Amino acid sequence: MNGAQALIRTLIACGVDTCFMNPGTSEMHFVAALDTVPDMHSVLALFEGVATGAADGYGRLADRPAATLLHLGPGLGNGLANLHNARKGHTPVVNIVGDHATYHKQYDAQLESDIETVARNVSSFIRWSAKTAEVGGDAADAVAAAYGPPGQVATLVLPADISWSDGGEVSAPKPAPSRTTASDDAIREITGALRSGEPAALLVGGTACRESTLALARAIADATGAKLLCETFPARIERGAGRVPVDRIAYLAEFASMQLDGLRHLVLVDAKAPVSFFAYPDKASWLAPAGCEIHTLAGPTGDARSSLSALADALGASPATAARQQLARPELPDGALTAQTVCAALGALLPEGAIVSDEGNTSGLFAAGATAGAPPHDWLCLTGGAIGQGLPVAVGAAVACPDRRVIALESDGSAMYTLQALWTMVREGLDVTTIICNNGSYAVLNMELGRVGAEGAGPRAKAMLDIRRPDLDFVALAQGMGVTATRATTAEDFNEQLARALATPGPTVVEAVVPSIV
Amino acid sequence: MNGAQALIRTLIACGVDTCFMNPGTSEMHFVAALDTVPDMHSVLALFEGVATGAADGYGRLADRPAATLLHLGPGLGNGLANLHNARKGHTPVVNIVGDHATYHKQYDAQLESDIETVARNVSSFIRWSAKTAEVGGDAADAVAAAYGPPGQVATLVLPADISWSDGGEVSAPKPAPSRTTASDDAIREITGALRSGEPAALLVGGTACRESTLALARAIADATGAKLLCETFPARIERGAGRVPVDRIAYLAEFASMQLDGLRHLVLVDAKAPVSFFAYPDKASWLAPAGCEIHTLAGPTGDARSSLSALADALGASPATAARQQLARPELPDGALTAQTVCAALGALLPEGAIVSDEGNTSGLFAAGATAGAPPHDWLCLTGGAIGQGLPVAVGAAVACPDRRVIALESDGSAMYTLQALWTMVREGLDVTTIICNNGSYAVLNMELGRVGAEGAGPRAKAMLDIRRPDLDFVALAQGMGVTATRATTAEDFNEQLARALATPGPTVVEAVVPSIV
Secondary structure (H helix, E strand, O other), X not given: OEXXXXXXXXXXXXXXXXXXXXXXXXHHHHHHHOOOOOOOEEEEOOOHHHHHHHHHHHHHHHOOOEEEEEEHHHHHHHHHHHHHHHHHOOOOEEEEEEEOOHHHHHHOOOOOOOHHHHHXXXXXXXXEOOOHHHHHHHHHHHHHHHHOOOOOEEEEEEEHHHXXXXXXXXXXXXXXXXXXXXXXXXHHHHHHHHOOOOOEEEEEOHHHHOHHHHHHHHHHHHHHOOEEEEOOOOOOEEEXXXXXXXXXXXXXXXXXXXXXXXXXXXEEEOOOOOEOOOOOOOOOOEOOOOOOEEEEEEOOOEOHHHHHHHHHHHHOOOHHHOOOOOOEOOOOOOOEOOHHHHHHHHHHHOOOOOEEEEEOHHHHOOHHHHHOEOOOEEEEOOOOOXXXXXXXXXXXXXXHOOOOOEEEEEEHHHHOOOOOHHHHXXXXXXXXXXXXXXXXXXXXXXXXXXXXXXXXXXXXXXHOOEOOOOOOOHHHHHHHOOOEEEEEOEHHHHXXXXXXXXHOOOOEEEEEEOOOOO | OEHHHHHHHHHHHOOOOEEEEOOOHHHHHHHHHOOOOOOOEEEEOOOXXXXXXXXXXXXXXXXXXXXXXXXXXXXXXXXXXXXXXXXXXXXOEEEEXXXXXXXXXXXXXXXOOOHHHHHHOOEEEEEEOXXXXXXXXXXXXXXXXXXXXXXXXXXXXEEHHHHHOXXXXXXXXXXXXXXXXXXXXXXXXXXXXXXXXXXXXXXXXXXXXXXXXXXXXXXXXXXXXXXXXXXXXXXXXEEOOOOOOOEEOOOOHHXXXXXXXXXXXXXXXXXXXXXXXXXXXXXXXXXXXXXXXEEXXXXXXXXXXXXXXXXXXXXXOOHHHOOOOXXXXXXXXXXXXXXXXXXXXXXXXXXXXXXXXXXXXXXXXXXXXXXXXXOOXXXXXXXXXXXXXXXXXXXXXXXXXXXXXXXXXXEHHHHOXXXXXXXXXXXXXXXXXXXXXXXXXXXXXXHHHHHOOOOOOOHHHHHOOEOOOOOOOHHXXXXXXXXXXXXXXXXXXXXXXXXXHHHOOOOEEEEEEOOOOO
C-alpha cells in the first residue's frame, strides 16, 4: 500500500468520505488511488476556491469534514479565501496539499514555494508528512484537529514521494476532545444577571443555531425577559415555521447599535461580542453599549446545548413552551423586479427542507424577513466576509444533502469570483437553484464609500465599483458551463422561472435583473 | 493630504502609474483618491488573480512595476497564484493590500487574518504601514524593492486608518541597487571553459532574453562552438525573423536531458541550472549530465548584457555577425483542426510586433516551432507553473503596450481559473485576440499520470482529469462577459476566424475545438 492509499483509507476510517479537488502532477498518486479506494467520493472543481468553499458547505451540513486536494502553494492560495470563511465559521475541513517530492524541494523548481506560510493563515493544524509509514497517522491527527472543538481547517502537506512510496499504514481515528459545559459558577453568574431586572440579551452563534439549542435559548429569554439575538453571519441557522424565531444582529453598525442599545448584560453562547464589520472614522468598533457586562456561557470550545440546558434548569425555563414562528409566507409579488420582490418570491416559494446559501449581499437584504415564516429550512451565511463563497458552499451543501433542494441566493459581483462552481453542479447533478441578482454594481461598496467618509470620490472612483460596461450576462455564462438558465426582468417572470427551477431536478440559474438598492 | 493620496502620488513619482485592482471597503480611501490623482490609471478586475496576473504581464512589457490593490488576506490569497508566477519570473510588482484600521484589528472582525504570512509566500519585501506620515516613504521603499535586482513582488499592507488620516507626505523615489557585471575572474574562468574544446552551452534566461543581449550570447556561441539554450519558461523572450534563434529547454525532462547530453560546461546567464519541473520516481531531478561543470556568468542580480558583452570582448565575438532567424512562416493549414494546425495558423498569421501570452500547454506544444520564423514578436511563458496566468498576463501586456496586438494562446483547463480577465479586456478596450484550445481535458495531467508511474489509475482517476461532462462552451462564456467570440472546428474556419480577430480592434475569442494530443 502506498502513502496515498493509506491516506485515503485513513480518511475513510475517520468518517471523511468526500474530497473536493483540483489536482496537479504532484497529486497524481492520490488521484490514482481513488480507483483502489472506491468509498471516497471525489468531486472535481475547475478552480480551487470552488473546492474549498464546497468543503465548507459540506462541513456545515454534514457536521463532519470533507477533504480537499490542492496543488502546492498556488493551489492553496487559490483556495484560501473560502478556507478563511471556513475558519471564521468553525467548519471542519481537512486540506490535503500536494508538494514536490522531499528530495526535489532543494532544486527550487517552478512550483516550489513556502506552502506552510500560506496554510498558517487559515489552519491551526499544519503538518508536512515526512514518512510514508506515518501518513495514515498524520491524516488521523488532521481529522481529529478538524473536528476541534471548535471545528477548524487542518492542513496536511503531502510530498509526492511520500505519496507514491510503498509502506503506507492505515490509522484508526484519533479521539477529539469533548466540548465543555459551562461551570456552576458561570451558570450562577449568568442566572444572577438575567434575574437582575437589568436589560439583558442572549447572543447565540455557531453551534447554538440549531433548532433544539435555539429553543433552549428562546425559553430562557421568554422566562427572563431577555432579548434573544443571533450573530450577524451564522454558518448555519435552522429557522422557519415551527422553529424558534431569532433576530440576527445587523451588518450595519448603526443598526446593530440600536439592537444592543441600553443592554447591561450580554450573554454569549458560542458567539463573539459584536464588533463592527469594518472600522469607520469616528465610529466605535465595539458595539455593545458602555457599561454592558459581557458574560460567556459557552465559548468556541464550549457545549452550547448542554450549557443552555443547565442555564434553563437553573432558571426553570422549558424549551417546550418557547415561542415558535408561525407559518407565514409573503404573497407572490407582481410588477417591477427588485431586490425586495426577488426576496418576496423566494419567501413565497421556498420548499420545506431547503438549504439557502446566502450571498445576496445588498440584494439579499430583504431575504431574512421574507423567509422567516417559510417552512423549516437552513440558512447559510458569509461567515468570513470573503466573497465568492455562495456558489461553492451551495455545491458542498448539495453533495452533503442530496435529498434536499439547495438555493444559492447570489449577487453579480460575488458570483464572478467562483462562478466555476456552476460546472461542478452539472457534473454532479446537484439540485441547486441559483438566483443571481444582477444590479451591475459592487453595491455594498457604493454604500461603504460614503460610510467611510471618502468624500473626494468622483467618477474615477465610482467606475471601480461599477460592473457594467460590459454588462454581465449570467444566462450566457451559465449556459457556457452547461447549466440551464433564464433571465427575469419582471416579478411575474421571476415567480414563474423560480417555481419552475425549484421543480426541476439538477441545477438551474435564474438571473434577476434588479436595480441597486443603494 | 491623506495617506492614500500620499501613497498614490508617491507611486506616480516613482514611475508606477497603473494599478490593477479589486478593492473592498478597507480600500475605499485609496479608490476615492483616484479622483484627486488622475495620473494613476486604475484598471478594475472582477477577481484578484486577474489583477495580479495583469500586473505581472504589465511588468514584463513595461520593465517597471504596476501596482495592485487587494482586499485584506482573502483578496491577497485570491491573487497569490499569479504573484507566485511573477516571483518566479522576477517581474517587479508593487502589491498594495488593504487592512483593517490599526485599532480595529484587536477585535478579530470577520475579515481579520494574518496578511503577512500569506504575503511571505511571494514577497521578499513586506511592510505594514504604521504611520500616515510614513506611507509615502514606505511606498517608495516598496517600489525600490520591486525593481530589485532581481525584480520582485513587494507587498505594502495599508491599514484603513493610515490611509484615511491626514498627514500623508509624498516621497521621492529611492535608488535601487545596480546590477553587477561579471568579475574578471569569472570572465577568465568562462573564457577558458568555452575555449577548452569540451562540449559547452550557454543557458540564457530572465533579462538575457532581449534581442540585443541574445545577439551577444549567439555571437559567443557561434565563436566558440557552444550551444545556445534558453530556459524552459522565460518571462519574455524577443524572437522571430531577423532576431537571434534560440532553443528553449524542453518541459519534459527526458527531452531536456537529450538537449544537455554530453555537456561538460554549462554557462548560466540569468538562468538557473535546469531541473525537472516535477519529480518522477526513479528519474533524476537535476538534468545536467554528471560531470558537467556549472559556471555562472550572471545570476539574478547580475547584469546579463554587460557581462555577455565583456565575455564577447574577451572571446573576440561580435554580435553583428550573430546568426539571425530568416522570415519563414508555415502555410495556412487545411483540413482537421488540431493543436498542430492551430499553431500553424498562428505562425502564418502572427502580426509583426505581436505579444504572445502562451498558456497553450499541451495544445501549444507546436507553437514555438510554428512561429520561430514569424515577424519579430515577444513571447511570454508560464514562469511559475501556476496555471491561470495566460489571460491576465495578456491583459497587463495590452495595457502596457496599447499599440501592439496581444495574442493569448490558451487552453481550456487553464482558462477557467481566471476567465474573468475577458471582462477587463472589454472594459479597457484591449486589442487582445484569445485563442482557446478546447480539448475537454486536463491533458497534461493525463500525460503526467503515466509519467509519475501511477499504474493503478482507472476510470475514477481519469474522471478527475476529464473536463467534459459538461462540455465547456467558450463562445457562450466569452459572450457572457461581452466579448465577441466564434468557434472553429476545421482549420479553414480557424484561419478565417483568427485572421478576422487579429484585424478587429478590441478583444475577440476564437475557440478551437481540438483533439487532445495526449
